[in-house]
Amino acid sequence: MNRLAGEPxxxxxxxxxxxxNWQPFDDAAFAEARERNVPVFLSVGYAACHWCHVMAHESFxxxxxxxxxxxNFVAIKVDREERPDVDDAYMAATQALSGEGGWPMSVFLxxxxxxxxxxxYFPPRPVTGRPSFxxxxxxxxxxxxxxxxxxxxxxxxxxxxxxDPLWRVHTGAPASxxxxxxxxxxxxxxxxDSLDVLVPAAVAAMVHAEDPVHGGFGQAPKFPPTPALEFLxxxxxxxxxxxxxxxxxxxxxxxxxxxxxxxxxxxGGGFARYSVTADWSEPHYExxxxxxxxxxxxxxxxxxxxxAVAGPPGPAGSSAAISTSISPGDARQAAELTVGWLLNxxxxxxxAFASSLDADxxxxxxxxxxxxxxxxSSELLEAARQLAPADGLDASxxxxxxxxxxxxxxxxxxxxxxxxxxxTGAERTLWRQLRPALTTIRGxxxxxxxxxxxxxxxxxxxxxxxxxxxxxLERADYLATAVELGTYLRRxxxxxxxxxxxxxxxxxxxxxxxxxxxxxxADGFFALYAATADSQWFDFAxxxxxxxxxxxxxxxxxxxxxxxPAMAGAPAGARFADxxxxxxxxxxxxxxxxxxxxxxxxxxxxxxRLAENLLGSLPELVRRAPRSAGGMLAVAEAMTAGPAEVAIxxxxxxxxxxxxxxxxxxxxxxxxxxxxxGHGTPPVPLLEGRAPTGGSPAGTxxxxxxxxxxxxxxxxxxxxxxxxxxxxxxxx
Numbered sequence: 001m002n003r004l005a006g007e008p009x010x011x012x013x014x015x016x017x018x019x020x021n022w023q024p025f026d027d028a029a030f031a032e033a034r035e036r037n038v039p040v041f042l043s044v045g046y047a048a049c050h051w052c053h054v055m056a057h058e059s060f061x062x063x064x065x066x067x068x069x070x071x072n073f074v075a076i077k078v079d080r081e082e083r084p085d086v087d088d089a090y091m092a093a094t095q096a097l098s099g100e101g102g103w104p105m106s107v108f109l110x111x112x113x114x115x116x117x118x119x120x121y122f123p124p125r126p127v128t129g130r131p132s133f134x135x136x137x138x139x140x141x142x143x144x145x146x147x148x149x150x151x152x153x154x155x156x157x158x159x160x161x162x163x164d165p166l167w168r169v170h171t172g173a174p175a176s177x178x179x180x181x182x183x184x185x186x187x188x189x190x191x192x193d194s195l196d197v198l199v200p201a202a203v204a205a206m207v208h209a210e211d212p213v214h215g216g217f218g219q220a221p222k223f224p225p226t227p228a229l230e231f232l233x234x235x236x237x238x239x240x241x242x243x244x245x246x247x248x249x250x251x252x253x254x255x256x257x258x259x260x261x262x263x264x265x266x267x268g269g270g271f272a273r274y275s276v277t278a279d280w281s282e283p284h285y286e287x288x289x290x291x292x293x294x295x296x297x298x299x300x301x302x303x304x305x306x307x308a309v310a311g312p313p314g315p316a317g318s319s320a321a322i323s324t325s326i327s328p329g330d331a332r333q334a335a336e337l338t339v340g341w342l343l344n345x346x347x348x349x350x351x352a353f354a355s356s357l358d359a360d361x362x363x364x365x366x367x368x369x370x371x372x373x374x375x376x377s378s379e380l381l382e383a384a385r386q387l388a389p390a391d392g393l394d395a396s397x398x399x400x401x402x403x404x405x406x407x408x409x410x411x412x413x414x415x416x417x418x419x420x421x422x423x424t425g426a427e428r429t430l431w432r433q434l435r436p437a438l439t440t441i442r443g444x445x446x447x448x449x450x451x452x453x454x455x456x457x458x459x460x461x462x463x464x465x466x467x468x469x470x471x472x473l474e475r476a477d478y479l480a481t482a483v484e485l486g487t488y489l490r491r492x493x494x495x496x497x498x499x500x501x502x503x504x505x506x507x508x509x510x511x512x513x514x515x516x517x518x519x520x521x522a523d524g525f526f527a528l529y530a531a532t533a534d535s536q537w538f539d540f541a542x543x544x545x546x547x548x549x550x551x552x553x554x555x556x557x558x559x560x561x562x563x564x565p566a567m568a569g570a571p572a573g574a575r576f577a578d579x580x581x582x583x584x585x586x587x588x589x590x591x592x593x594x595x596x597x598x599x600x601x602x603x604x605x606x607x608x609r610l611a612e613n614l615l616g617s618l619p620e621l622v623r624r625a626p627r628s629a630g631g632m633l634a635v636a637e638a639m640t641a642g643p644a645e646v647a648i649x650x651x652x653x654x655x656x657x658x659x660x661x662x663x664x665x666x667x668x669x670x671x672x673x674x675x676x677x678g679h680g681t682p683p684v685p686l687l688e689g690r691a692p693t694g695g696s697p698a699g700t701x702x703x704x705x706x707x708x709x710x711x712x713x714x715x716x717x718x719x720x721x722x723x724x725x726x727x728x729x730x731x732x
Contacts, residue, residue, distance in 0.1 A: 008504035019066025033111035047451035048286035050359035094118035114155035191618040215257025226294040228630035234637035237667035252325025262418035269337030285370035286359035293462035351484035358448035374414035383437035463524030519590035535683035589631025600672035638670025642711030650705025662722035
């Protein structure tokens with residue numbers, strides 16, 4: 001029978017009505033396969049995945065396919081967002097067996113969990129170069145029944161090949177004799193010694209990969225390069241050499257290309273996951289929490305950088321058609337629209353945020369990709385007519401002009417808004433006039449399904465982004481939202497000993513958090529402390545940092561803290577944390593970054609040393625894939641910049657507020673901020689020995705508020721004037 005109806009995962013429940021006897025990924029499913037001596041069909045996807053829906057409709061809803069699967073396999077369905085450990089392990093097998101990866105992922109396993117055949121999407125009928133799903137099922141069944149030793153031999157060989165990680169990052173702790181560090185683990189000293197060469201080389205490689213016509217990196221499909229953008233912004237903020245000027249220009253052009261494209265929802269806010277075209281004109285319409293959390297933070301950091309650094313950004317290459325950076329106004333509008341979308345579409349009643357919106361909109365039972373976001377010129381005319389009586393405008397002219405600069409299809413067919421460039425002042429005025437009516441029309445449409453699963457890591461990323469956006473954009477409402485989110489994460493996801501990765505409707509799932517969950521949440525709570533000066537958030541961030549030690553094993557970094565019996569047959573190498581970025585910074589980079597922050601607040605040499613050791617792999621990462629090393633490069637920028645440690649002490653009031661605003665306006669990479677009124681015991685080690693005046697003892701408060709700035713164990717004299725604080729932070 002199908003066992004998915006009681007699962008909390010929205011993705012699994014989508015398949016509860018299939019004629020396939022789906023099982024969740026657990027011991028019982030593998031026990032059944034062993035008892036029946038049949039292979040396992042493992043299908044991995046996620047709720048917002050368009051092609052997952054396509055394969056489900058074409059194959060998993062087919063009674064004949066269901067009957068064949070039920071007779072010859074044990075079918076297991078996995079939500080990759082809920083179980084990234086399962087996804088990572090079998091993605092390694094899929095890529096090794098088929099040379100491709102992606103979702104839906106389709107893997108055939110022995111009853112012991114060892115992979116022997118794999119692919120991604122299989123169509124209902126054969127197409128060039130790809131067999132039908134039924135053909136695959138029949139071929140696997142034939143091989144299992146007629147050539148079992150050959151199948152088992154393939155499975156054993158693959159398991160052996162994937163037993164060691166492609167890359168194992170060294171923590172600096174001694175490894176046991178049988179835990180050899182993989183090539184490329186690096187020397188902890190190498191990154192610092194070679195940074196002056198590594199960083200310009202990485203920037204040059206990214207410039208070389210820039211699409212000179214449409215912006216962004218590479219060709220289709222084109223994804224937001226969020227971790228690389230964070231590195232470029234941090235390097236530009238550090239302001240060392242020509243490469244920092246180049247980095248600023250590249251980051252600004254890339255952000256401008258994305259914000260002015262169909263990837264960004266100009267009406268409702270939020271970024272789609274990627275574009276299937278090089279010119280960003282055709283999004284893959286799912287909207288993910290992790291993308292929008294990361295891009296919100298990047299936009300906030302860009303706004304801060306652009307305001308602080310004088311002069312125009314670095315020029316594009318000589319052949320570039322994309323030559324202008326995103327304007328400060330567009331960056332702020334994109335950030336605020338993105339927060340608005342997050343609050344309107346992903347925020348749950350209890351203060352947490354859902355995982356995603358689907359790529360598809362279901363209309364009359366039929367899935368239509370992106371239907372909620374497409375506009376025909378006739379619909380613009382309808383919206384314009386709502387304005388004409390009140391404003392005396394010519395509705396046809398208004399609609400035609402907006403359709404023109406938003407690049408809607410001339411055929412009248414529906415398309416997404418895609419200006420492809422910064423709007424002129426007149427165009428902005430027309431868009432502002434038409435936008436409310438368009439919003440009303442969209443409000444009457446069917447909208448994509450939402451996956452209400454709360455993922456700790458992604459909510460931690462958003463926690464940091466909201467806290468920083470609140471301070472940089474001076475939005476107290478954002479900070480209130482961040483406090484609610486932090487309260488939820490601590491109350492629901494933390495049980496006093498472990499962090500749970502997933503919750504549904506305020507109840508945690510029994511899945512322990514992975515490294516990215518601990519690191520991203522710790523980072524979020526440090527940011528929440530910096531924004532609120534409420535020491536409870538600092539204390540909880542420290543608790544998570546301490547708990548993250550469970551991922552440091554045998555001189556290496558693990559992605560998960562423990563192993564479930566059902567994972568016993570999965571490729572062992574994938575259990576080590578990957579230092580290369582994906583849509584988000586790698587778990588190793590997240591851990592290193594939070595250790596730098598912890599060291600800045602506490603002075604912990606151990607935390608600093610761990611971050612340095614983790615960066616030992618950086619030279620080889622940059623050599624192999626510089627665009628996928630952005631997360632680690634960003635950490636290196638913070639460590640090279642100090643980071644700046646800012647302690648502001650004084651009674652609440654205009655003087656202290658002015659210092660706090662000036663500190664938050666600084667783009668100094670990785671900067672930590674602590675604020676205290678000077679009464680009682682300092683709540684954070686960074687504040688110890690600080691006083692509001694040079695002569696008053698710590699724990700008392702008199703005189704003007706003062707800011708103390710330290711870097712690399714060297715502190716400047718305290719300052720009371722915001723301009724002096726700015727000079728210290730900018731290195732002047």
